[in-house]
Amino acid sequence: MQFTPTRAAALDRLAQFLPAAGRRYAETRNADDGPQPGGRGNVSQLSPWLHAGLLDEREVLDAVLSAHGPRAAEKFIAEVFWRIYFKGYLEQRAAIWDDYRKGRDAALAALEANAGLRRALAEAVAGRTGIEAFDVWARELQETGYLHNHARMWFASIWIFTLKLDWRLGADLFLRHLMDADAASNTLSWRWVAGLHTKGKHYLARADNIARYTAGRPEGALAAARLALDAAPLTEPHDFARQRLDLPGPVRPEDLAQPFALLLHDEAAHHAPLALPRPPALVIGASRPDARSPGAVGTLAADFARGAIAGGMAEAAAAFACPAVAWRDGEPLAPLLAEAGIARVAVPYLPAGWTRDALWPDLAPLAAAGRVVTLLGDLERATWPLAKAGFFGVAKAIDGLLAECGIGAHG
Template identity: 75%
Template sequence: MDWNPTRARGLERLASFLPLAGRSYAEQRNHDHGPARGGRDNVSQLSPWLHAGLLGEAEVLCAVLEQHSPRAAEKFIAEVFWRIYFKGYLEQRPSIWTSYLAGRDDALAALERNAGLCTAYGEATEGRTGIEAFDVWARELVETGYLHNHARMWFASIWIFTLKLDWQLGADFFLRHLMDGDAASNTLSWRWVAGLHTKGKHYLARPDNIARFTAGRADGPLTAEGLAENAAPMTEPVEHPRRLPDLPPPVTTADLAQPFALLLHDEAAHHAPLILPARPALVIGATRPEARSPGVTGSPARAFTAGAMESGLTEAAAAFGCPSMQWRAGEPIEALLAEADVERVALPWLPAGWTRDALAPRLAELQRQGRVTTLLAPLHRATWPHAKAGFFGVAKQIDAVLGECGIGGG
């Protein structure tokens, strides 16, 4: 698989996947055929481009609905909405993210104190547990920066219930290595597997299921012996209160009448999905992969992030005929704006999680001065109010949301 972090490569991958996005996806998507060439064509593998904002969910859904009926593409559409749902859910319950950060830091400190735990953690992350399937995925994740959805579920389940390691350490391991490492999808999926998202309902990996859905791998089905198949779901003593933040209205040409800088970031690295109503006078790129974790970010994830920003900046500068620059961590952004004689910033929504943690404090003063115009995708604005509890609340609104956003003529 060619993971070139450009919008052109994302569009090319989308085009080649489109014929399979209908019933074929619904029937085949759970099979993990491994990373061998072409093996993963049953799934889109678009997540790194979607996460980086090189592609937008709306354009992916539009393209799919041009080739398939809503019925035939139902499953694929629902999966894209899972991403939007998780984003909206975390926005409304930000304490899930802060308590994850605190739990992760406690768990990392416990590794320092406990040699046995440290050994078990090393075996898990280096693929030396003796559970074949788990070890293969651990190495695949580190080497490629991608894991199939089913493998992520099995891996997280074995991590939590068989190896009995702290789920927050597992979520941190994923976040450091996945090219698509997303605070919402990752944290909430780990919680879902653990039984914390849908309270009392956890996901237990089974060897027969793993063998069945990995049978197409180049080296044959993966084995997984000794799994805890009767473990109880996890519980937590805290509730996470819900509050939908004020969502910014659609941005008009009048909002961007003054010269402004477009700020691209790790989850919005390309201007095209943003559909700006005016041309910026400057494009600024802020990439902060180190904000994912206090640990080391894996090289595929680092390379994808850096490449996405580089290509995003180059293409925005060419499209708008304006200069572009990188905003390095620690530098005051005000100086960059003053140098270019620009007052205002157009800021793609900073999603709850590591992207917001890294940038929001540095933009707070500009926000306070009223110099920031926030851009939010219409699909997110329309979906998030429904992301209050379970996915079902979003699922039953999908047709209405697609219609509201003019996607697929729906």
């Protein structure tokens, strides 16, 4: 399917998928039917647009609730909340992201000294392991920038338990090629498969399950011979203590009384979901897809991210009748503000991940000087504190969260 990095394309895909988001989604979502030119029929494929902030969870939930009501849409709604849950969880344990980066760098360094490992990794990445299903997904990931959720689970499981490769290198491969690459969903899902998120509970891929749920692919059911069926979950020597969340309150018009700049970044590339109380005097766009990894980022993923920011800047400049400037990698931010005579910058919340790593060094001194106003949606503000441990803490509160945030309240 064509993933065009615009809000219009996101809204088109939402409208196209909406009729299938009710019971049909619950019944068919587990099938990986392979890439379809007009988009898959059983899953939304909205994740690249959601990650880029061209569309937000609130809008998706609202549309789905209006179309199907809370019970028929229960499964789809829960999946959208998984995304919010993972964000909230990582926000309270940001050390997991730092630990992932250190582990990834150590795993990359270990490759230097081990030709056998280098070869095994190269074969996995090229889709030449001889495990048909894995090889198909390895190529599909790099050729399309998207994998079905079940394929991601099987792929990660085979990577860790059958091929015995370092999970951080697999997570890195996903981050470099997925158009929806997300520090929270990706890192925590790999940890979940490995048995690190829910300690001692790992996910072992099975050939019969793969064959059953891939039967609808154009090439037929995928084979997966010689999978490790009794591997033990991974363990790690430390726990990650939960940090208290310090979330910003709703933005008040007086916070932005003076002319201000709006920063669009890789997780918030469009102004529409941000509900600003006043128009900005300047739009600044910053795209940093290369910060995902020390390795090369795939063209599809990088183009989607850069395209989202370029389009988001143009649309915001037109909507607010103000100039837009690019804040390029390696350039300081302060002169862009000084040149425009602007003191404050409105920054959509930067969750733990590479976008925060790349942008925060420049923003921190401005924040310390009281010049940053952070924007955070009410759904995140209400949900993140519940993402303390397992998903259940969020799942049982979904109805209340929707009501509290006025989502799906159409009378």
